[in-house]
Amino acid sequence: MVFTDEVQASQQDSRFDLLAYLAERQTLVEAALDRSLPVIYPQKIYEAMRYSLLAGGKRLRPILCLATSELAGGTLEMAMPTACALEMIHTMSLIHDDLPAMDNDDYRRGKLTNHKVFGEDIAILAGDGLLAYAFEHVAVESKQVPADRLLRIVAILGRAVGAAGLVGGQVVDLESEGKTDVSLETLNFIHNHKTAALLEASVISGAILAGAAECDVQRLSRYAKNIGLAFQIVDDILDITATQEELGKTAGKDLQAQKATYPSIWGLEESRHQAQSLIKDAKAELAEFGAPARPLMAIADFITARSH
Numbered sequence: 001m002v003f004t005d006e007v008q009a010s011q012q013d014s015r016f017d018l019l020a021y022l023a024e025r026q027t028l029v030e031a032a033l034d035r036s037l038p039v040i041y042p043q044k045i046y047e048a049m050r051y052s053l054l055a056g057g058k059r060l061r062p063i064l065c066l067a068t069s070e071l072a073g074g075t076l077e078m079a080m081p082t083a084c085a086l087e088m089i090h091t092m093s094l095i096h097d098d099l100p101a102m103d104n105d106d107y108r109r110g111k112l113t114n115h116k117v118f119g120e121d122i123a124i125l126a127g128d129g130l131l132a133y134a135f136e137h138v139a140v141e142s143k144q145v146p147a148d149r150l151l152r153i154v155a156i157l158g159r160a161v162g163a164a165g166l167v168g169g170q171v172v173d174l175e176s177e178g179k180t181d182v183s184l185e186t187l188n189f190i191h192n193h194k195t196a197a198l199l200e201a202s203v204i205s206g207a208i209l210a211g212a213a214e215c216d217v218q219r220l221s222r223y224a225k226n227i228g229l230a231f232q233i234v235d236d237i238l239d240i241t242a243t244q245e246e247l248g249k250t251a252g253k254d255l256q257a258q259k260a261t262y263p264s265i266w267g268l269e270e271s272r273h274q275a276q277s278l279i280k281d282a283k284a285e286l287a288e289f290g291a292p293a294r295p296l297m298a299i300a301d302f303i304t305a306r307s308h
């Protein structure tokens, strides 16, 4: 996935070369993901796991984790296994989300969905395999990180994935399907859990691995919650305004499924305004960190400027 014009526009204010930064980080993450999962017997499941894990994507979650590790004085090396685990978890959630029993999508990241290529049975198992492997990878591959910090990371990832995170958000999302009276409170619950929870885990895990002070972890958590919700509002806007080619997945799905979205409650203009306001609040949380927080500042701007 290549970052283009919208990044150049968003970086003008921050005088930080986000385009170069993201490209460099993406290359590092792609290589680490590729190394993390070799194909062994039974080949079919490893191929299915690799098919989705290496299918592109913005790699936003690992990049956030690496960025906060560096902000808190850590190294890329100490954060990379957790960064990869976050992408494994994100990818497995996309595989399961695309299944016929859930969103029933044919395309993801510009390619056929996992179940379209490997069948539903293998797609379910590929998701399960990636989820389990994420935890194994953090535990086995993390170097130069004290065990108490790693234990905290395992707890944070588990919470972000489970009923208190992605799974809980997905359940309320499924329950809300076809309802015309979904409240803003319910919509916020869905997206704070489905989208913001893993983004928050990505941001705070990097800081925790590097041994950040608790007050800084809290500041970064507030930054992440704000960008997480803004990210989803923009996702809802793009479902209406972007093309299938730009999105790499079917466009207009929300309207077609008559799903409650931020634009369906607020309209497009107010949705854009709310996303901008959340980004402003997110950036305010970074003020204390000064220049080392430039990547996180620029990523916040990118979230509202992106076109995919």
Ligand code: GRG
Residues within 6 Å of the ligand: 056, 057, 058, 059, 060, 090, 092, 093, 094, 096, 097, 102, 109, 131, 161, 162, 166, 167, 170, 194, 195, 232, 235, 308
């Ligand atoms: C986690 C055990 C477990 C099961 C999955 C299906 C499910 C439960 C949860 C759904 C989670 C989901 C699909 C949330 C949507 C998150 C979202 C905004 C995805 C798009 O993220 P991008 O734009 O995608 O970062 P790329 O492809 O760039 O990585």
